[in-house]
Amino acid sequence: MKNWLVTVCCMMLFVMPSGVMGQSEKSLKEEVKDLWREFEISDKDTVKAILAQGDKIKKYIASKDKNDVKATLENNGELVRQLFVYYSVPYKKDKKIIPVKHQKEIKKWMNSIDIYADEFVEDKAFALKVDQYFSVRALGEGAIADELWGEKGKYKYDYEKYKELLESGCTKAILNYFPSLRTVFMYQGYTPALKQIYPLVEQKMPKGKKKEELMARFQRAERVEPGKPAPAFTMKDAHDKEHSLKDYRGKILVIDVWATWCSGCVAKLPYYVKIAEKYKGRKDIEFITVSQDRNWDAWQKGLVRLKATELTNLFECGTFAEDYNIPGIPLYMIIDEKGNFIVSKIPFENLEEMIEKVLNERKR
Template sequence: MKIRILIFLQFLYFPLFAQDENIYQYLKQTWSKEFSSAKDITTTYHDNIKRLGKKNIPSIVQNNCFMILKSGKYITQHKGEKKDIKSLLRQTPTIDLNDSTVIVFMQQNSPGQWTDYYYMIQALKKGETFDAARDGISMSTQFLARPLNHNDYAKLKNIFSCNNKLLHETYLEKMKFLFQNNGCPEEIAALRLTIESCVKDSPLKQEILKLYTQYQTLSKGQSAPLSSLKDTNGKNYTFADFRGKVVIVDVWATWCCSCIEKMPKFMQLKNEFKPYKDILFLTISIDRKSNRDKWLKAIKENNMTDMLNLISDPTANSHFETEYHITGIPRYFIIDKEGKIVTVFAPGPGEEMKTLIQNTLKQ
């Protein structure tokens, strides 16, 4: 209790809050505790406003930023389920991402995390569910990355449209992960013009624009690259051999535990479409030639012998992993009857993939 009184008296002693750094440190201290309720957060927020006074704009902005940081952490810890979160959302302030005080605050307090909380709160205020509102762009230890949704794309567009260079750098770096895991769907492609016109030139920006060019060849409607592939008997194939059929591909390897774990679901989906004559389910292994025997053994052990199993067969002019930017597996493709890409970053075997297949068959 004595410590709190001393801190309060020290705060009151600041003549017109001339020492900006001291004020920031005071705010940091008042916000440093663990908050057990929304009321505890809002009480700290309003107490600081009273002590700062309305004229001390930079400090008010800092207090607003701390409010976003702690509110976001509280909401995330409770996965948006606590009843008092609604009252907390009503009191979270509006922030200008271009404000110089906000930018300095981000530099001092993890810009990526703070921004994730900020946009999550905005989405929750609009009535989105917690899972739809939380960040889907970054991997985290607390939540698995979910498929990108309209909130994520709106967030990226807003970030690249603002004048906050720190956020530009932070999210250009994240774009590398998005390309690797999502390719260049229409929503990501639509961001290119914003990045070109609003983001200051830098090596990182040029790297992202280069990725746009590379992944453009794998976008919807493009012809599927005709990489060289071989079956278990050594017969050569390319996707041109499957014209007239919708092709569903599972890219895997014998050393990939997740691939083998999901293979039964892929085969189950294959069986569901067995009545259709114009569809072909197949697997493509990225095992090296030295693992050919291991690949053949895995096909038998995992009951995969009733489907076409291919393995990448690199040549001087063709390399499956390079042409399809395989940086992680399993990966799933859907290619239409004309050999055009529907997606080479399809969701895993399940209802969403099933719907994509059904829509492709109707075309």
């Protein structure tokens, strides 16, 4: 009898569908992901197709379990991402502005999304999704690509986003979003939106380590604002000679902060050398480099290899990076004749133009 039962059980296991064995049923959230993965835009009207797909999946969720918050948030998040990519990528790549269609429908969708829901706030990509959400919502309210991702009105929308989040009273949302501003400081600098929101961050952000770290970034950025005194420094050049900030008093000082291990720095250094050569012989301007290398020999070899030995090249061995709020390199700055910052972070493509502007202002 026992042998017969064992045989039957084995036969049942053999014919049992694999889905029943060791595999849990797909969650509704996973089904939603699959539906978006399978999504193909066949309609010429891309936005219409994206909105239609969102509606279709919304109805599907309702038919399965209308209370499944995770599935709903997944659908909302993917719809926002699709719209964000459609409008932002062409602009960021080619400055192409795509006219916004179906604004009412977009606005309706955005108004239905609760970005403060626990499941959404706890998402690891919360900050990214919030940025996308506010951009798409602005499109639905009449903004155009140039205002969101160009210089025209970007900082206005950034400020409004920061302000709304801080005034939401949602502690989790604030604590999960605002640490992401470190990337704004790093790649965009101390933007007008950051300057404007600084007092509100100080007032509204909950106390703790995250706030302390963010406030420290604001304070470092404030220290290098135009007109603020540049901190004193003393560093050695490649010949072991000491140079101090006070040595350059009475001159415009242009600084390239770089390192031999930084590919972007190495690629731009020859062009910086050419700019410096253009002004060679002038007594009212000096060009120097400040290295973030930690290996003296590697630094010196790099200077020779890159044919930059004619410049005044300094090797940092103190707190220059912290004092001068260097979030990343290469970084270019200009200090005036009195030792005050003119600008502490200049995009390389604008460096020569900024130098000319500063020198022309001195002629007046």
